[in-house]
Amino acid sequence: MADFTHLDEAGSARMVNVGEKPVTPREAVAEACVKMEAATAESIRENQTKKGEVLQVARLAGIMAAKRTDELIPLCHGLPLESIDVAFTFEDATTLRITATAKVAAKTGVEMEAMTAASVAALTVYDMCKAIDRGMEIRQVRLMKKSGGKSGTYERQPEN
């Protein structure tokens, strides 16, 4: 079962030994989309105009969750995050795109921190809006880019 870095030869879970790896600067960008009713998107936009806090709460939730990634994802290493930010844009009338960017200087990558920030921000948007639109759906939680480390740079190719 050599395929899975998080499993030993017997298939048992382990936290990969990163002791031999050098500390290098790492960056990862992940995104998530929240698909909603047009009326819900309209309400969020209007809320932003009126200084409401729907997206602010979601942003904070994403940032704070990123710092606790290693408590949530069992085999993740704890990383001293140097920066994390979470941004929102409406892609179209019914889709909110969330982009999370995480940076660290560490022996292992910061992808899971970015993925977790985007996911938890999306879950928080769901929580804030579920009373008006229970059918919202979180889509396309995925890694867009990462750099640093032995495996080098990855950039998601546009689908077509």
Added chain:
Amino acid sequence: MADFTHLDEAGSARMVNVGEKPVTPREAVAEACVKMEAATAESIRENQTKKGEVLQVARLAGIMAAKRTDELIPLCHGLPLESIDVAFTFEDATTLRITATAKVAAKTGVEMEAMTAASVAALTVYDMCKAIDRGMEIRQVRLMKKSGGKSGTYERQPEN
């Protein structure tokens, strides 16, 4: 801004007062899908056959995250979860479906616990497999069903 239950009239975030609501049995079912390469799906399946632990780790991660939902989602109430389980099925050659079911007797609903369990289980599958398939994508994190409470039963309608 009466639309958003988590905001007061001034648009400020708050934890909704559930003090007046009766304690009733609540249940929620949420799901998430992980889209992957066929070879990755094959590896996970083979891993299960050989008693590897990819999905076991993801299941535990989902269960444990559900218990901490109120630490992750800023305006969620803490709930005394009575039961949570997380199940996996391969829907097709490249799609892993994760279903999380949460139950509680409480003054407020248990949807976010089920959504969080499904999301964190999916993130953990990503973490376990990202070294072999960085392009995996989490899709369709959504509520399938919920019952209990004043708003009654919700069941997601099949799309067509």
Added chain:
Amino acid sequence: MADFTHLDEAGSARMVNVGEKPVTPREAVAEACVKMEAATAESIRENQTKKGEVLQVARLAGIMAAKRTDELIPLCHGLPLESIDVAFTFEDATTLRITATAKVAAKTGVEMEAMTAASVAALTVYDMCKAIDRGMEIRQVRLMKKSGGKSGTYERQPEN
């Protein structure tokens, strides 16, 4: 040492047994003040006008900390908070007043949750502004009111 409810006869710390107490509705209001330079207060006010997030971040921090009071204060019982909110007002040109209100139906009081929310919100204001005003000071963290339970209602008397 019968004076201290959190100590036994030998003076050892313990979590008080609340098993015999009835569940009653409880409420507590606490406040904290942050004393700052007039220019800092001006910046925060201006920031609010421009939809900045200084106080939003502090409010969320207070709400989230209240839910974890029993992890911070060693002998506090875990309580199923029913509601918590945190409000800000500028009392004068250099004083920001933070008011936290917590509610629960429980066997013990909710004072520490309100005190913790006000304190952590104040610490967060300090963190957000310390680069421009390191000398800020948190003052008057105190209980303003509490109701419910055997000891009944308490209301802080105005000093004079």
Added chain:
Amino acid sequence: MADFTHLDEAGSARMVNVGEKPVTPREAVAEACVKMEAATAESIRENQTKKGEVLQVARLAGIMAAKRTDELIPLCHGLPLESIDVAFTFEDATTLRITATAKVAAKTGVEMEAMTAASVAALTVYDMCKAIDRGMEIRQVRLMKKSGGKSGTYERQPEN
């Protein structure tokens, strides 16, 4: 809104990027005072004489909270604390002074860890004594000194 380091140009909260900053030794000293009835202070003193644990519990609470500062204060970086201690002195018949000292070698300062330790120790004193003196007040939570980092040394000037 360039004034607030924790906000970007649009006023959105972010965790400041400290990636470019060098690791330097940092130290911070913060304090908090608890104002109480003379009889309460007397009870605490007597308790200490009899090996009671009021202040011991508060000290531990402060130390443990300092290690979790980044979970409480939303935009704080996680720091590998090298040392933290919390000391108590009665300044006069009704005032308990709490002094917290934190040290770290890091890319950012350790002020919030010291402030958090002092605050949570003070909250714990309140919790331990509230049954006998509900009117106690936490005052003067403030930074006394900090050193290290680009902004150099700060020392609070005595007021007069």
Added chain:
Amino acid sequence: MADFTHLDEAGSARMVNVGEKPVTPREAVAEACVKMEAATAESIRENQTKKGEVLQVARLAGIMAAKRTDELIPLCHGLPLESIDVAFTFEDATTLRITATAKVAAKTGVEMEAMTAASVAALTVYDMCKAIDRGMEIRQVRLMKKSGGKSGTYERQPEN
């Protein structure tokens, strides 16, 4: 695999559904022993006489860990602990006995909270003394008594 309540028919982990069980008063007593050099025991005893804090720190650690049992033990339910205390006695010249008693009114038992409190208190004693006695050993972490719930009262029989 009906033997294991925490596994379903397929052998998968789950949090047992306690929804149908009535809330009843529960109590559990667990203990742990720390075996050490006579000189270490002597140092702890002397430390207690001089108001040192070795055992105080261990007691607090046990109490605080009990409140977080459901975060540590993956399939444990969160319980609203009503009381927890941790006591120490030297059984002989080289054995420190730690007894933890936990109480709750809940749908499921409180054994794990008592076991966790005793274990973490013992680990903390080890941590406090390891620089002088690295060979210390934790023994006999075990349930002494439990009452409440459908399975009724259990009392450990003396071995002989």
Added chain:
Amino acid sequence: MADFTHLDEAGSARMVNVGEKPVTPREAVAEACVKMEAATAESIRENQTKKGEVLQVARLAGIMAAKRTDELIPLCHGLPLESIDVAFTFEDATTLRITATAKVAAKTGVEMEAMTAASVAALTVYDMCKAIDRGMEIRQVRLMKKSGGKSGTYERQPEN
């Protein structure tokens, strides 16, 4: 009270200052045994054969607890764990041996992380099996080996 590194001259608890110590590679191995009925051991073994998850859950619990050692053990420093693994072997018909190995490059040792992983894994085995064997006992939680740091290598001597 110079004996206790975690206490200052007055006997007060403190987090030892490790600022002057160099970062060196550290490793620690700890173990714990769970003594059980032969029938219980048989059930666990059979469960493993059938791909049940008793030991998998315990392993994950140990790994995840190791990452939070500094939250549990009050005076422990937070460490950026590089690797942790937890292994199980049946020593005889009634004894399950748990071995935890932790690695880090840090200014202080990683013994408590290994001890905590072994303890929490053992507690989880107890939790998983307590419905069929309430009398199980955790024994011999102890450090087997540690290396790195000023105090050098330690290896437990076999008893006889």
